[in-house]
Every structure is written in structure tokens, then in C-alpha cells.
Amino acid sequence: MSARLVFLGRLEDVAGMGELAVSPGPLDQILAALDPALAVQLLGERVRMALNGALIAEGGGVVLAEGDELAFLPPVSGG
Numbered sequence: 001m002s003a004r005l006v007f008l009g010r011l012e013d014v015a016g017m018g019e020l021a022v023s024p025g026p027l028d029q030i031l032a033a034l035d036p037a038l039a040v041q042l043l044g045e046r047v048r049m050a051l052n053g054a055l056i057a058e059g060g061g062v063v064l065a066e067g068d069e070l071a072f073l074p075p076v077s078g079g
Contacts, residue, residue, distance in 0.1 A: 003064035006071040027062040
């Protein structure tokens with residue numbers, strides 16, 4: 001089994017996909033294995049994260065377990 005990264009909004013365009021299956025483990029190691037341009041976007045100060053549907057304050061110390069879903073939510077502009 002694996003964990004999933006979900007990319008929403010413009011982050012899906014940057015990633016070129018809506019989601020990505022990854023091996024469970026520390027988030028910093030998972031991000032280090034991604035394309036550097038994508039990792040920079042995901043770590044933007046205005047990008048929020050939701051682990052298994054619950055917003056988290058920051059990604060530091062996050063360790064993904066099997067079956068976890070980590071969604072990256074870009075800032076939203078409205079009109």
C-alpha cells in the first residue's frame with residue numbers, strides 16, 4: 001500500500017497530475033524526491049495542507065503512513 005499526494009487548483013497544473021502515489025515516510029523526504037520546481041510550489045507559504053481531510057498548520061514533522069492522503073491547497077482568489 002502507499003500514501004497519496006493530492007494536488008488541487010493550480011498545483012495540479014504544476015504537477016501535471018491530480019494525485020501521486022508515494023511510499024510512506026517523512027514528508028521532507030517525499031518532497032525531496034519530487035521535481036524541485038514542484039516541491040518549491042508545494043512549500044509556498046500560502047499553500048495549505050490537509051492530512052486525511054483535516055487542515056494542518058505546517059508540514060514540518062509530518063510522516064505519512066500507508067493509506068494517508070495529503071492534499072495541497074493553493075491560495076484561492078475570488079471575484
